[in-house]
Amino acid sequence: MADGYARVSGKPGVAFVITGPGLTNTLTAMAQAKADSIPMLVVSGLGRSDTLGKGLGRLHELPDQGAMVATLCHSETVTDPKTLGDVLDRAFAAMTGARPGPAHIQISTNMMGVGCPALPPPADLATVPLPFGRLRGVANALNAAERVVILAGGGTRGHGAALRALAESIDAPVIQTVNGRGILPLGHRLSVPASPSIDPVRKLMAEADQILALGTELGPTDYDMYAKGGVPDLSGMIRIDICPDQLARHPARHALRGDAGAVMAALLPMLLRSNRSGGVRAEATRQAARAELASLGAALPGQLAMIEAIRAANPGAIIVGDSTQPVYAANLYYDHDRPGGWFNAATGYGALGYGPGAAVGASIAAPGVPVICVVGDGGLQFSPGELRTALDENLPITFVVWNNAGFREIAEAMEAAKVPVLGCSPSPLAMEAFAFACGMPFLAIPPDPAVLTDALSHPQEGPRLIEVQVR
Template sequence: MNANVTSNQSTSPATLTCAELLIRLLRDTYGVSTLFGIPGVHTVELYRGLEGSDVQHITPRHEQGAGFMADGYARASGKPGVCLIITGPGMTNMATAMGQALADSIPMLVISSVNRRDTLGMGQGRLHELPSQQQMISGVARFSHTLLDANTLPEVLARAFAIFNGARPGPVHIEIPIDLFNAPVDAPSSWQAPTLYRAAPDPDGLAEAARLLKAAKQPLVLLGGGCVSAPKAARALVEQLDAPTVTTINAKGLLGREHPLDLGANVALPAVRELAANADVILAVGTELGETDYDVVFDGGFLLNGTLIRIDLDPEQLVRNQRVTLGLVGDAGRSLELLLGHFPDSLQRQGAKRTASALSALNLVKDPAFSDFVPLYTTLAEHLPDAILVGDSTAPVYAGNHLVSQPAPRRYFNASTGYGTLGYGLPAALGAQLGRPDLPVVALVGDGGVMFTLSELATAVEERLPIVIVLWHNAGYEEIRRYMDANGVARLGVDIQAPNFLTLAEGFGCSGVMVGSPSELSRALTKRDPHRPVLIEIDAAAWQKNLIETGDNNEK
């Protein structure tokens, strides 16, 4: 994959400050057009560099919101999300968002200030001082670097974008001491970014993988979020293999909507588990094989007994979670394209029949765990068929992970996988809308989790981002209530007091409406102003009562 970024060749002075050079490199060399950050006394010089730069600056209401926005921006657009964060509390606030991005391999560049070089590690009680900010944040970053010489900034930024474009992505942190922001530096001789091509797997290994797949009687394909840049190759390969295919939560839409070989993200459910256990050859590409994709019931029941072929950009990942027979190191998209070349003719192994049989056995629309949400997603698909759905950890999202089928990748993601933080859905949806202004965006949140980042409604209104916020109000932390009940633990701390969300929405300048049935949801979507955000609060009790009374989970 050619990761070259077209540069802006505008002229520049021979000498710049470090802060000015940073903004110029981001804009002209790496094509960054949007930054997320909250100005602070330690970062004001960065804003001098931003003035007149044509780079859009978004001001969230909390640094964690900035990180979640950058995450959503990256997932929706495919470009790194970039944040400017202050020393100390800004970075501790940012750490949770970086943890979520690290867990899901999301490219995020976090540029922070840090105290003067001569005070680092001295413990003198300086403003925003930490014993070692770099050491603290390195655990949630692909790497964390302290800039000690302003002239090394171009090389350090190049390292960051090399991670994003050529390795397993994730957050990268660069901290700049406040005494370096005004340090003079020479402009580079060229603003052109290097051209990088991602790694391709060994040809002999690909040939052996093809041999194993051709000999398979009951193959299975597992596609993860690492494949989202290559939907055409992924779809063509599974069709040539005629193999049932699991697309994980972060890979939804990779095969298109309702593809006859797509098992969705249902591999933790009995019928798909049985299919996986009986598969004689399994091809897993760009996936961790982690429990939040393959064992969401957390009972260790996901078993692969056949020959396992894994392809991943990270060699360590090849030997995690399952016993591998053949491991190939390479970019998922390039690997899919090259492997496809070994299958000029389509194999016939009743893949569509095996897929349909498993899905029929699951009967998801009638499953009590999911049926309440079938009309929710049916209604959203009717009114917003191309929408990006961005979720928090909340009941509709847990169901949507199984129910939703999308027309393309990068249109369904949430915080229920990997790190599993709360408060993600609303700010990540704002980032997604900024990254893909051509598509509608829906935030799926709960009354508990949304309180973590509800202040970002102000950002949505300020930036006039027309997202639809669907708030499932079930009066507390329902998922934890059920876990407590199942384990004989008294319900403590889960029946929380909720505010009047419609009043709060109005106070932020956001329109809001309460609904209690699919038909009311349909009317709210029809009447919404497409140029401003809207909060649609669903009374969960009224919704469920309506479904019982109508007996129709497909009411619109």
């Protein structure tokens, strides 16, 4: 929930959880936030300070709760109420000072009732200085190139205007990773809203004489999701990232540390406008990428059409995805009409059950904006209680459940690998009865885009569930 709120609001999401199981249940969401660079503060309880580490069998006891979380992110214990302000400053610096991500604060139960002095104003967060001395070299390389291609990752979120201005200045196609989708306006002539895992997009990258990678970790769930290798050589790229660790992980001709938006704004006056056939190259790639879907799987075009039906029925909506087949299809090729309005957990950490809770957070962050959660019947069983939360908060979320009676994506991968298919057919929920138990309207439809568009056009008050009966 905090993750979805942060993605839509642009501000850190905050979750308060109980000791022990409250925190362990939250670790999966924290790992997804870390993988996708989402600022999330988790504040948890901790056992009494005089019992910690003693193995007394107390309620919610763990050997070392803070150490467990510290393997994932910044974690700190409040040992004195007077230090709370400093602890919060350090947590926010960890969440937002460089590469965004989760942070954790824990407070012993015996300290929760202790008075706390008024907190001082928050400390100013240090900013990463722009590498002005090296920007001219980057600008010269971009000006000298004839076939620039831009890779736009999640680090470009919130910087759509700067990215558009830069791309138009050097006439460069913009390949968007999943976390970068929607960063350019729908249908922009330079937009390539397609996965660098598929051949037409890789061809565009291979034919470039200069790659500019902006805020992307170049991870395999975006760049090699089929694990077949063949990613074009990127060692000559210009790479901009706020995280120094990322810059050390892949060779680059120019590697600059900095916020993507600030670097783009500083570069723009140094660039020479020219026509480099960027629109032609982008259009050819879009057409080839879309055509490629059918060769990757006969069902993919139809699954993509369902996502496009949602966009057509609800312009400007926020579509939150779980790990389910239509979301996988759209991650390969899909152009959204709202910056930051397409996100899911099917890349990066890949947590099943992410979608419903994230949709709740997204709806809270954007009141009045349609929110559609696309989740499979298998993924829904990981977090069904989030639908009750949507009802309790009277949030107008549409839960579109892709019911293929199991984990079909996993089953098909096992079949392709010629191994026995095991554990992929959990007993499906009776969706109508489940919706009734949750107290929300229900509609069952076939996997037909026109029928889905019609279903989404009906007036809505509060949450509702639409079951797409695939099998």
